[in-house]
Amino acid sequence: MLLPNLPQNHFTLWGGEAAGIINPINPMLEPDHIAGILNAANTKLLVALAPFPGTDTWDKVEQIKPLVPSLEKVLYVDMCQFLPSEQVTAIRTELPLPTEDWAINFDRWIATQPDGQLTTKRTISPQDVASLFHTGGTTGVPKLAPHSHYNEVIDSLMVKVHLGFRDTDTLLTGLPTFHVNGALVTGLASFLSGAHVVLASAQGFRSPDIITNFWKLVEKHKITFFSGVPAIFAGLLQVPVGDADISSIKAALSGGAALPREVHRQFEALTGCALIEGYGLTESTAASIANPPAGERRTGSIGICMPYTEGKVVLLDEQGQYLRDCLTNESGSLVLRGPNIFKGYTDPTKNTDIWVDGDWFNTGDLARQDEDGYFWITGRSKDLIIRGGHNIDPGMIEEALNLHPEVVMAAAVGKPCPRVGELPVAYVTLTAGSEVSEDELLAFCQQEISERAAIPKEICIVEEIPLTAVGKVFKPSLRLMSMRYVLQQELEELLGQTGFEVEVEACSKHGQKATIQLLDEGAVAKRAQLEDKLGNYAIHYEFI
The missing domain is CATH 3.40.50.980 (Rossmann fold)
Known part of the structure; x- marks a missing residue:
């Protein structure tokens, strides 16, 4: 299914499950990703949006059709059916409906089926x-x-x-x-x-x-x-x-x-x-x-x-093996168990280390559980950047920047944003003597990254990127740097440059903690305004 939100989505979702297996796909994915999903699922039938102004779904369908050998038919949903007839005529003059022998009108096909019972006899x-x-x-x-x-x-x-x-x-x-x-x-x-x-x-x-x-x-x-x-x-x-x-x-x-x-x-x-x-x-x-x-x-x-559903927080070793259950308010890995948990990905190679202590699923999120059983997310063992509920793989940003001849190393993390939660930002180190600017690197990213959501909002040129003892990028440190930078900007806007000091550090209870010291009476008088401003961020902070 490759559709925006239409009534036909639910006809397809639940009718598809009655007849076989349904695979809903994000229409905003690139054609090669869509084709990869279709091939992984051995797709025979695709339900997709017909040509319509402001959409490119059908263009993607035409690109992916020859890339998916198992695909036999495409049912297209014509969104013009929801518009007045005079608008439909103008749209269809410019964007005619598909005429390929593998393309069938969804609603006309549905109309030929009995509406009082399922035709499938499967158990x-x-x-x-x-x-x-x-x-x-x-x-x-x-x-x-x-x-x-x-x-x-x-x-x-x-x-x-x-x-x-x-x-x-x-x-x-x-x-x-x-x-x-x-x-x-x-x-x-x-x-x-x-x-x-x-x-x-x-x-x-x-x-x-x-x-x-x-x-x-x-x-x-x-x-x-x-x-x-x-x-x-x-x-x-x-x-x-x-x-x-x-x-x-x-x-x-x-x-x-x-x-x-x-x-x-x-x-x-x-x-x-x-x-x-x-x-x-x-x-x-x-x-x-x-x-x-x-x-x-x-x-x-x-x-x-x-x-x-059962959930608990556990301590894992460096190889991801179970050590023990965490104590109350001790941060660890969040694991889940219950009848709603899946049995593993379709690709067996993706199932390595996803199970902990038997049949507990490792969510990849870090959390703590308080004395009353409430769970609190304290971080992510995954490096995903979550922008407005959409997951962005930082690897895509890093791979693009590493193509630049003057970039030595790149690392992407999420920067706190009151509107969408996180925005992607990147840190880079450059070759000796390089004079490439941050704006030039941003322009380079715009050319190399096809997904607009993944284009970093900022690129920071630094002398070195923090690394672990084995030479891996230590992203928690970069996230703390991003948080401190954002808080610094917000505080300066209200207090100027000299009315405060702010530090951000890792915290076992909250994931991260910002400590703010107000340095003069004028800054103290604006504390209520500060709390209103900082309350728009999902960052734990304390005044000292």
Whole structure:
């Protein structure tokens, strides 16, 4: 499936699972990545968007068709069916529908099928593979994670029970349905609850109009629940509610990155609803951990395990082998176990060291668990940069910069951003005598990196990049440097250059901790303003 958010997505998702195995793919991936996924899944049938203004999906389909020998047919969805006839004529004059013998109109084909029953006679076992979801975002080579029918049904039941979905609810889907959150949390879990689902346009939250008109959409459709990444909630705080009646909202779910404390506080104050921080990943089908909607919600915590799921924090050795369970509030590796956890990637070579202490799945995230069972993410053993909920592989940035003849070494990390969580930045060392500038290196990246989301926002030329004892880049140190730089800018904007001192260091409890010393009475008087400003970042800080 290669579609934006349309009703046909759900027809394809659940009809595809009834007939065989469905593989939703991010249309923003490059053609070679899409072809790689299709070949890995031995794809026979592709459902994709027909030519439409402002989209390049069909161009990608034509590029990948000869690269996938197993692909027999493409069903195309014509988005013009949602437009007035006079617009359709103009669009189809410029962009005619496909005429290839391997391309079939999705809706015309569906119309020939009986609408009262499934034509497939297959008997589905709970452990049969239902779907293949690719991991990773718009960059990096994705891995395929298979979900069984049981994985999806049990995870949807967990979400329904934990979040309290009812058949009187109306849930809004603004996240893409090629992602497990859009497909399952505001998809299958909603249908299992008998709830109504509203698709927030084909682009979802990527459409500026959806954000601008969000509160009126809530009023019109009496939305009771939606989910998003922290950047969505931060953006909605900039949109006046006006005279919109938003009293229908009962709860919202935030995931994909840490939620800044001030965003959490302001959103709940604005809407009167519970903003629930949660945690999930493709390998756990969807959601696994979340704050309790009717219980205590601890800002910065991802919450407690959902029904049927077990989680714990463990200490691993340098080879990733289990040593012991961590103590209360001791940081370690977050591992999960339960009926929603997948059995391993389709490529066996990707399954090395993903299991810990038997059948516990190593999420790759670092966390601690407090005395009441709440989990807190303290870092990532993975080096992914999470920009607005999208995963960016820093290797792509580093490989591009290493192609430059005057770059000796490059390392990319995430820089804190109040709007999207993290932005990619790169640190480079240069050859002796080099006079290449940071702007020239940025221009080079724009030429070499095809994914816009991965192009670094800043490139810092440094004398040396911190390394481990065995010569590997020590990225935690670079992340701390980026955090300190961002905090320095924010503090200088309010206090000038001499009113404070700031240090950022690793912290076993919080992952990272910023220590701020206010040096004069004028700076102390602005502490409340500082707290408002710094509350927009998911960084733990303390004044001394």
